[in-house]
Amino acid sequence: MNALDRVIAAVSPQTAVKRAAARRKLDILDSGYGNYGASHTKKSLAGWLYGGGSAKEDIQDNLSTLRQRCRDLYMGVPLATGALKTCRTNVIGSGLRLKSQIDYEALGMDEEAARDLERKIEREFSLWADSTACDLERLDNFYELQQLAFLNWLMSGDVIATLPVTKRANMPYDLRICLIEADRLSNPNGIVDPHIIGGVETNDAGEVVAYHISKHHPLSYDMTETGWTRVEAWGAKTGRRNVLHIMNRERIGQRRGVPFLAPVIEALKQLGRYTDAELVAAVVSGMFTVFIEKESASSDGGFGEIIPEDAQVDAGDDSTIELAPGAIVDLNEGEKAHDMNPGRPNTAFDGFVVAICRQIGAALEIPYELLVKNFNASYSASRGALLEAWKMFRMYRTWLANDFCQPVYEEWFAEAVAKGRIPAPGFFSDPLIRKAYTGAEWNGPAQGLLNPVQEVTAAEKRVQNGFSTRDREAMEMNGSDFYRNAAQLKREEKMLREVKENGENGNAAGKTEE
Structure with missing residues (x-):
């Protein structure tokens, strides 16, 4: 207790107790997170308007x-x-x-x-x-x-x-x-x-x-x-x-x-407004019109009247002035024209948009390269971006399969068994048997290959070492089914053998005739 507190305690003990309690609360607030994100005294956080409630x-x-x-x-x-x-x-x-x-x-x-x-x-x-x-x-x-x-x-x-x-x-x-x-x-x-x-x-x-x-x-x-x-x-x-x-x-x-899009609504809307403004400015810049000043009064029409009516887009709006590419408009006596350079296209536009897109992509878990479909970086950077994106894509695919595809499939399966179109003894009597019959995988589009030779070689090694299966690798690479691929290859190999045998028999018959 300092000297001031001792004086107050002598005069008003209750006030001294309140001061001591308040000081203790400040000590608590200024510890741990109170020194950082939960601080109420830092100037950098003093103006933070925050509030929250339940999920509702x-x-x-x-x-x-x-x-x-x-x-x-x-x-x-x-x-x-x-x-x-x-x-x-x-x-x-x-x-x-x-x-x-x-x-x-x-x-x-x-x-x-x-x-x-x-x-x-x-x-x-x-x-x-x-x-x-x-x-x-x-x-x-x-x-x-x-x-x-x-x-x-x-x-x-x-x-x-x-x-x-x-x-x-x-x-x-x-x-x-x-x-x-x-x-x-x-x-x-x-x-x-x-x-x-x-x-x-x-x-x-x-x-x-x-x-x-x-x-x-x-x-x-x-x-x-x-x-x-x-x-x-x-x-x-x-x-x-x-x-x-x-x-x-x-x-x-x-x-x-x-x-x-909820976390990035404001950023997207502001970026859309900025893009629209830049687009309009670029169009106006492309429509730059030359104004000529004369000493005598001009008998020509006013602004916008030089453009044919069929070429005007908002003739009914008195608050606008129609411009046209390469148009020359006379000025009346006493009027002066001031040359104006709109400075479009804006050289800083692309860099600013890229910076905002990177933040939006980070919030949505979509890498910038994939968000804007622009792959100008190295192979390693592009592959890293795609791998990160596919973590998110696979997560949502699994979620949708579990919440939508699989429940629908199970309802359909129950109807198929009830109508006798699929034999499944014990399906309605035992939940374990029902689960065994309705096991399924839901496969979507493949990720795609940036370097096919390297990635196919890696797939072969994963299969050889037991880290994966041919069925899974076929699905991951091009979305195909290994068993159907194998059956098709078997038919193709049989057909090729027959073609070769017929060709060899034909050649042998030709030699015999000679």
């Missing part, structure tokens, strides 16, 4: 604005459009394809019988998945629905898929997929209920039990049909999955997904 306050209460802004960026900012389509193309491509992987050991089957059953399963699934009949709207096949669902997840943060059953001619399977845009999942009539957040209903334990889906789109002007449908997440008797909620959580307690 931070995410759910801002979702409507985030969704609409992300969609607007997708529709109007080229870099945002490119980022989403780059993810869509590399993660999904033409679609994640089924490769059945039966656990034949758990089922007591021999390997050859399991391979035959896997081929039958894949043929039956193709019958359903390759047809638009799998779509409730009958517009897309299963692989196109994957593209649509993933792109909508990128823009909106989550996607809802229901699995209704509808009979259709010439299609033995009745399972259908109905994709629903994120906005339609909402609280009925905007009610405030702690158990219903963003249309997702939970019980007291926090388990999701139902989804409230609006019959109309809340942003649509067409309000002819209003109301909400409560869809249970799981069938009460069968345990069937009624709703697939495709989302990627980033907070505990989060019930709705965040759009992919």
Whole structure:
């Protein structure tokens, strides 16, 4: 206690105690993180306006604005459009394809019988998945629905898929997929209920039990049909999955997904505005017009009137002046022209845009080179960028396969077994047997090869040392199937032998005749 505190303590002990307590609090604040990121005294942090809440306050209460802004960026900012389509193309491509992987050991089957059953399963699934009949709207096949669902997840943060059953001619399977845009999942009539957040209903334990889906789109002007449908997440008797909620959580307690572009909305919008301004400035620079000053009054028309009416783009706007390439406009008496150099194109434009794109790419886990499709660096740098990007692509591919493709496949498989189109004894009686039959891999587009010779050699060594398999390497390199490749090679080798044998027999017959 210093001298001042001792004097205060003698006069007012209570005040002295408060001063001592306050000093102790400051000591606590100025320790550990209090000296750095949590400091309340540093000038560099004093003006930081911060605040936070639970996942509901931070995410759910801002979702409507985030969704609409992300969609607007997708529709109007080229870099945002490119980022989403780059993810869509590399993660999904033409679609994640089924490769059945039966656990034949758990089922007591021999390997050859399991391979035959896997081929039958894949043929039956193709019958359903390759047809638009799998779509409730009958517009897309299963692989196109994957593209649509993933792109909508990128823009909106989550996607809802229901699995209704509808009979259709010439299609033995009745399972259908109905994709629903994120906005339609909402609280009925905007009610405030702690158990219903963003249309997702939970019980007291926090388990999701139902989804409230609006019959109309809340942003649509067409309000002819209003109301909400409560869809249970799981069938009460069968345990069937009624709703697939495709989302990627980033907070505990989060019930709705965040759009992919949410962290970089401001940067993308400002970059889009800057790009538009530079583009307009460059166009105006290209339209630079010469003004001539005369001593006597001019009888020529005023600004813009020299341009033919059919060439004017905004003649009805009095606030603009029409310019044209190479136009010469007279000035009236007493008027002077001042030459103006707009300095376009801006030499600093490219460097600034590159710097911002690198930050955006870092936030989205898309390397700058891939974000702008510009590979001017060395082979090692380009390969490193692609490898980093593919870590993210594979993560999202696995996530979508687990949350969308596999659940749909399991529902389809159950229908196929129930209708006797696929033999699977014990499928409905034992969950372990069900899991063994529905094992699968979902393979998408291959990464591609920057240096084919080196990468093929590396693949050979991985197989030789047991680090990988021929099947996996075939899928990684060009998205093909090793077993089908081997069967095709067998047929080609047989055909080549027959051609050679026929050629040799023909030559031998010719020599005999001679």
